Amino acid sequence: MAIDWKRLSGDSYNNGVKKLHCYNGAAQEPFQPCNVLTLLPPSAKIVKSNMIPSALEHLQEIAARSGRAAVFLDYDGTLTPIVLRPEEAILSSSMREVLRALAAKVPVAILSGRDLEDLRQRVSIEGIVYAGSHGFDIVGPRGLRKQVAPEFLPILEDTEKELKQKLRDIAGAQLERKRFSIAAHFREVPDERTPQVEQAVSEVAARHRKLRKTAGKKVYELQPDVDWNKGKALLWLLEAMGLDPEEMFPIYIGDDLTDEDAFRAVERCGVGIVVNEKPRATAARYFLKDPVEVELFLREILARLRDNSHS
Numbered sequence: 001m002a003i004d005w006k007r008l009s010g011d012s013y014n015n016g017v018k019k020l021h022c023y024n025g026a027a028q029e030p031f032q033p034c035n036v037l038t039l040l041p042p043s044a045k046i047v048k049s050n051m052i053p054s055a056l057e058h059l060q061e062i063a064a065r066s067g068r069a070a071v072f073l074d075y076d077g078t079l080t081p082i083v084l085r086p087e088e089a090i091l092s093s094s095m096r097e098v099l100r101a102l103a104a105k106v107p108v109a110i111l112s113g114r115d116l117e118d119l120r121q122r123v124s125i126e127g128i129v130y131a132g133s134h135g136f137d138i139v140g141p142r143g144l145r146k147q148v149a150p151e152f153l154p155i156l157e158d159t160e161k162e163l164k165q166k167l168r169d170i171a172g173a174q175l176e177r178k179r180f181s182i183a184a185h186f187r188e189v190p191d192e193r194t195p196q197v198e199q200a201v202s203e204v205a206a207r208h209r210k211l212r213k214t215a216g217k218k219v220y221e222l223q224p225d226v227d228w229n230k231g232k233a234l235l236w237l238l239e240a241m242g243l244d245p246e247e248m249f250p251i252y253i254g255d256d257l258t259d260e261d262a263f264r265a266v267e268r269c270g271v272g273i274v275v276n277e278k279p280r281a282t283a284a285r286y287f288l289k290d291p292v293e294v295e296l297f298l299r300e301i302l303a304r305l306r307d308n309s310h311s
Contacts, residue, residue, distance in 0.1 A: 055273045055286035055297050062271055062286070063304045067249030070241065071102060071298075072234055072262065074254035075112035075119060078275050081291055082217060082255075084187055086114070086176060091122055095291070098298045103128045105305045107241050111135055111230050113216065113258060115178035129241070133180035134223065134258055135233025144240060149180065149224035152210065156182060159208050159222055166200035173197055180223060187218035216256045230254075231261030251301075253294060260284075273297070 055062060073079060079099075080089040102108055109129035112119050116132030116139060123130070129140035138146040160175070160182050167173040172188035186197040201220040205213040212225035238248060250270035252262045263272030263283035274284035275294060288294050 051279055052274070052282065052284060052287050055271075055288050056293060056300070058286060059297070059300050059304075062251070063301065065249050065271075067270075068106075068243055068247045069301075069305070070107040070109070070238065070243055070248060070250045071301075072109045072111060072237075072250060072252040073294075074256060074259055074275075075110055075114060075122070077217065077255035077291070078253055078294055079110070079123075079291060085174070086185065089122070092295075095295050096123070096125065098295060098302060099123070099128070100125050102298060102302050102305075105302065107243070109140070109234075109237055109241075111233060111254075111262065113178070113181070113183070113219075113221065113256070118178075129237060131230075131233050131237070133178050135230050135236075136180035136223065136228060138233065138237070140237075140241070146236065146240070147180075148228045149226050152180070152224040152226075155208060155210055156180070156222075156224075159204055159211060162207070163200065163204045163222070166204065167197065170196055170200070182222045184220045185218060186220075214258065216258055229261040230258055231263075231265035234262045234265050253288070253297075 075091075076082060076086070076089050079095055080091055083089050099108060103125060104127075107129070109131060110119060110123060111131040111134070113134050114122075114132055116130060116137040119132045120130050120139070127141050129138065129144060131138045136148045138144065156177075160177050163182060163184060164175050167175055167184060170186075170189060170193055172186065172190065172193075174185040174188070176183040176185060184197055184201050186194050189197055198220060201213055201222065205211055205222055208222070210225055211222045214221045214223065234250070234252065238250060243250075248269065250266045251273065252259070252266050252270065253273045253275060254262060255275035259272075259274070260283050263274070263285075266272050267283055267285065271286065272282075272284035273286045273288055274280070274282045275288050275290065276282075277289045288297055
């Protein structure tokens with residue numbers, strides 16, 4: 001369902017020079033369509049800020065944007081709190097309720113590092129898009145389906161066996177096989193042994209050059225080394241879901257380093273919101289402290305969408 005929000009005023013100028021806003025060092029222009037690349041003039045002034053603002057405190061600013069809304073979310077650390085073991089991350093009934101209500105108003109997609117089937121079972125909401133393995137495995141309504149790099153599956157099978165062997169003697173290390181990646185979790189590994197986990201993953205990655213090593217919150221991951229990530233998946237979804245690049249307004253909420261690609265993908269045409277209690281360098285425009293604030297934000301957006309539909 002398309003929702004048109006009230007348009008904000010245009011670009012900000014000072015003495016004829018466009019101002020760009022910089023959050024934690026990432027320069028951002030006023031909102032542009034996602035398919036528009038704007039080159040910055042040499043004279044452009046950048047106004048820096050060491051802290052990005054709270055999305056809850058700037059709801060009116062966010063809700064005032066024009067365009068067709070679409071909401072994209074990470075799972076762990078965003079919709080659920082970070083837990084010691086991946087299987088303990090359970091979606092609350094209240095969060096599921098607001099997601100289901102939101103999906104009745106606007107397109108909703110969940111992009112997670114989790115395996116696709118695991119993600120679908122945990123969220124269990126019809127009519128939304130699920131993108132597992134950081135966007136390598138996508139399914140959605142009306143036959144939407146995409147898999148990236150399925151030819152890498154045999155390599156991942158061999159790699160899983162090697163990495164399992166290397167991690168077997170490291171107490172607390174947990175190996176998680178997903179269809180399109182292999183994750184080595186070390187949240188329960190003693191601090192003095194965490195370098196051994198990274199060394200093991202790096203050694204296996206060095207023997208399998210077609211895979212790349214990525215890092216997240218207390219996890220290292222091996223995935224196909226192709227030009228694909230959450231940002232690429234998000235842009236593909238915007239097109240696949242039939243959202244006009246000139247009219248859409250995507251909101252992406254995530255907490256991990258892998259979400260930075262998605263923040264960069266929407267920084268000109270939408271809003272990136274990082275979930276983190278502590279300041280960090282990010283391409284996101286706003287922040288929320290934790291999943292509790294994420295739910296509050298989504299409820300406020302939902303309320304405004306309902307008000308809009310009744311006006």
